Amino acid sequence: MALDTASQSGDAMTMPTPPSRRRLPGWARGALWAVGVIAVLSTASYATGVNTLTSTNTAQTALRLALPILLAALGGLWSERAGVINIGLEGMMILGTWGAAFGALHGGPWVGLLAAIVFGALGGLLHAIATVTFNVNHIVSGVAINLLGLGIAKYLSTLIFQPLSGNPRQSPTVDTFDTYSATFLSDWLSNLEKQQRVGISDAAGLLNGLVTGVAPLTIIAILLVPVSYLVLWRTRFGLRLRSCGENPVAAESLGVNVYAYKYIGVLFSGALAGMGGAALVLLQGGGGYLENQTNGRGYIGLAAMIFGNWRPGGLLGGAALFGYADGLQLAGGGKAVLALLYGAVLLLGVIVVVQLFRRQWIAAGIGVIGAGILYWIYWANDSLPGDLIPYTAHVVTLIVLAVASQRLRPPKADGARYRRGEGD
Structure with missing residues (x-):
């Protein structure tokens, strides 16, 4: 009997285990999503006759509008991976707009960029002092930073810009970054776009918008996505910083200076x-400080970070989505949004279809209802009301967060x- 048991145990030990399913790497999943989105936009453009959906102008505008959201989302990623919720991104962006105008007015766009970084970091320093050193509630501190950033920018604008521009709500016109194009590639893509092949x-139209009229700040912002990934996920420094957001007591027990890493984040x-x-x-389309210039993009950046599940690649997709929705309403108006x-x-x-294949009946039913509502809105209207169009990106934000939650x-x-020492 013991021999039979041992034999059965031996058979169990030698039985081959089924191979585990290997997930696609992140870059491959991102590429598949990009192909899928282009396919959907192409089909919608062909079916509705609205070429604006995939035009070069729409892609250029979307890229320009996605950059502030992308940078704010990256900022939220660094802070929250260190364990500090940063609702104050909007206020730090406001400080950055004033600093950029002030620096560019006195030294050109590169000085303006440096000044914006300094002013934004000062806002981050105030948030760190409140939340890390004094243990103030992170939400309360973030809201205070937003109000403080708005008030400081308004005060400084009245003090410094009003004598120069005659208006306390805006600065004089400042120099913007020059733009560059990949001429050969851009010409080839333009020819493909004109051929109107489904x-x-x-x-070609979407890609052409990404290689035409590109500013140095655009390239820097996009490069910061892989750089953030490499630093946070592939270095000892990044591992320690993320450990502060996962289990600061355990990190402290391993000799990590949790306060320092939270401040850095x-x-x-x-x-x-x-x-x-x-x-x-x-960037082109800017040219100076204007009151309420951010228009809630700090909050949308926070939403993009959440949509991206606190990952650099995911938040890039979220920023692209919100930037595209915002750019489309500027480039194409109500018909393009429809x-x-x-x-x-x-x-x-x-x-x-995917949910039905997975036998997730409730999710599939909700999807059918949502698709029916959207199609009814499309069928019943020739164009959306002009008062609703500027809020396209905000509506997309709410829908995406509801789906991604x-x-x-x-x-x-x-x-x-x-x-x-609280874990001792």
């Missing part, structure tokens, strides 16, 4: 948010109060 011309967060403010001032609703119906149709995994100690 799919090919749509992809929030300072970087403010600096990146300040760069986001600089993007509003120093055409985007048609594209959303197509995307929901694909999602419903089921799969989120924030850092475990994000927003938690910490005192040195």
